[in-house]
Amino acid sequence: MDLPNVSKYAFVLSKGKQNSxxxxxxxxxxxxxxxxxxxIVEKIILENEYFSNVQTVKDYNENNLNVIKGMFPSENFExxxxxxxxxxxxxxxDETKTKISNIKRMLFPAKPGAEVHLCSEEILSEFLGFNNKNGLNLGKVxxxxxxxxxxxxxxxxKHFATLAxxxxxxxxxxxxxxxxxxLRDKESGVPAIVLIDVHGEYVYFHNIKKFKNRVSIQDSSYFQISVPKLFAKSFKKYQENISAAQVRELNKILTKIRNQKQSKSYTIKDIIDNIENDEEINKSTQQAxxxxxxxxxxxxxxxxxxxxxxxxxxxxxxLTIFNLxxxxxxxxxxxxxxxIASQLFYFRKKNKIPPFLLIIEExxxxxPEAAQSKAISKWIIETIAREGRKFMACLNLISQRPKRLSSTALSQCNSKLILKISNPYDLKHIQESDESITKSYTDMISSLAVGELLIVGNAVNYPAFIEVRQRICDQTKSRSLLEMCSHWWNIHEKERN
Ligand SMILES: Nc1ncnc2c1ncn2[C@@H]1O[C@H](COP(=O)(O)OP(=O)(O)OP(=O)(O)O)[C@@H](O)[C@H]1O
Ligand SMILES: [Mg+2]
Known part of the structure; x- marks a missing residue:
């Protein structure tokens, strides 16, 4: 073994400590x-010189164990x-050794023969960059x-990603x-939170008494974009095949409508009516x-x-939840x-809304990363990922397929909360997006259990594995597949049997 060196050292465990x-x-x-x-302990090896000789192992196995054990106390050699x-x-x-004054990289190996101790919670917490007084308690290290x-x-x-x-x-x-x-007191400072809830998984927050006044649910069935606020070129964003000439014509029509209607309240139907009744417009542009x-x-x-x-x-x-x-x-x-993202970023840049955290599920x-799968929302998300930090517009991107997530956006996520990932392509993608995720970490990520995460990046000084705590307000008792089937049978099929 070439140890110690600047990155690793080995020590011999005191007797009795190796198992406990x-x-x-x-x-x-x-x-x-x-x-x-x-x-951090990376590996533990048990050695027994007694068994280093092949002949001894052979004798040990061939003889009656109980007899030979008494004669040869092999455990003492372990x-x-x-x-x-x-x-x-x-x-x-200071001398109390309770507060860290500075952290630096090692330039010289550990001293052979020096005693090794367990690190105290206080020191470790400070070393990892936690905030014991005011931090977000995600679970236990x-x-x-x-x-x-x-x-x-x-x-x-800075932005962060939740991947698994x-x-x-x-x-x-x-x-x-x-x-x-x-749960945080508003006076101590909390951003506004906006959550894109694709499956309606977070709607239960509204039913929790202590959060009731702080949570609002916006159902996508009532969602409406204001047509009078749209410029002609905004329509091109939604219908990208509209030609430049058609945009110019649309612009003329919109100006005409705005001059007609003082209330400025019109819909797409009104625009269509105006186009149909316009006598100057070229017929093919009109139809298109x-x-x-x-x-x-x-x-x-x-x-x-x-x-x-x-x-x-x-x-x-x-918390504002957009339930999709x-x-x-x-x-x-x-x-x-x-x-939503465009409006939020626009108003934030103008300082018309408070700093916010925008959480996007799925x-x-x-x-998306792939050029072939276009998404209207990609441009604004990448823009917030690149520029949002300066305006205190923070993103939390959640994804079960990191490989399919835009690498521009992912690489701007300075912190990553990574739960179990087993797909080698996804692992490679996140490894490429963050240099602190080394091969040994990706090996560990693939063997994490449900609810265990690795946090890396700006949020901590050093990567740390955390067991996510239980939810305090666990109202959504998740049902097993069999419970769901039995529930379905009771409600939909029982009567007919
Ligand atoms: N820390 C935890 N403690 C207890 N149960 C947990 C924990 N984390 C997850 N679970 C349970 O595991 C199940 C899956 O969790 P969850 O829905 O959060 O997964 P997910 O990663 O969001 O999956 P998907 O990508 O399909 O949305 C849930 O039933 C949840 O209750
Ligand atoms: Mg989920």
Missing amino acids: VVKKGLFCITQTSEGWLIG YGIAIIKCLGIISFK KIADFDAKIDINRLLN ISGAGKSYLTSVLLEELL LIGWLDELDYLQLFGSQENPPIKHLLKTGN QSETSIRKKQIIVDY SHQFC
Whole structure:
């Protein structure tokens, strides 16, 4: 073994400790010439010199175990070696050794023969970059078993992604995060939260008494984009095949309508009527425009007024859920998300709404990577990902297919909350999007259990594994497949039998 070196060292476990205290993933501390070195147990090896000789093993196995065990105390020869991955060197503020004054990288290996101790919770919490006083309690640090209180500024100042296979616990984790944000006192500072809820999984928040005044649900069935607010070129966004000449004609018609109608309240139908009655317009342009607009009108997303009025919707510390559960058309969902995100970013840039966190479930549907699968909402999501930080417009992109998520958007997510991912392509994609996710981390990500996550990036100083805590307000008791079948039978089929 070429240890110790600057990135790893090994130590021999004290007798009796090899099975109990020291485990893979435990944080340790040891004194070095540069300061105190914090490391994590990466591997534990058990050695027994007694069994290093093949003949001894053969004799041991061939003889009656009980007899030979008494004669040869092989257990006394057993010892454990822990391999530690070095994380960083800390200096303490004072002699009490309770506060860290500075963290740096190691330049010199650990000292052979030095004692290795368990790292205390306080030190470790500070070392990892948690905020014990004011942080978001997402759960417990694995193995070390203390609260992982993520610093809200560090997580929300830049964008973050929640990634995992289906069923690994992304939505559950998001509920925990929402609870933490909604439980915070508004005076201490909480952004407004907007959630794109594709499956209606978060609507239950509205029924929780203590959150009732802080949660509003906006059902997509009532969603409306205000037609009078749309310019001619905005229609091109929704119907990209409209030609430049057609946009010019549409512009003329819109100007005419605006001059006619002082109320400025008109719909797509009114525009179509005006086009039909226009005598100057070229016939083929007229037919084409009517076709494009008719198709848009059919989506039932455009009306004379905006609903809900996005500018007045957001309040700090409040959660606005856009429930898209009843929407089946992916195009309609993308138009809705595009409109919400564009309006939010526009008003935020003008400082008309508070800083916000926009959480997008199934974000690969709204901001896909592949050039062939176009999404109207992709441009605005990528724009917020690139520029939103300067305006305190934070994104949380949730996806079960990181590979299908735009790499531009993903690479702007400075922090990542990664639950179990097993698909090698997805693992490769996230590894490429973040240099701190090394091969050894991707190996561990694929063996995580439901509700376990790896947090990496800006939110923490060092990657940490966390067991997500239980939801405080668990109103949605999830039903098993068999319970659902039996429920269905009771309601729909029992009578007929
Ligand atoms: N930390 C946890 N503690 C207890 N149960 C959990 C935890 N995380 C997830 N679960 C359970 O696992 C199941 C799947 O979780 P969840 O719906 O959050 O998965 P998901 O990653 O959002 O999946 P999908 O991609 O399909 O939306 C749920 O029944 C949930 O109750
Ligand atoms: Mg989910």
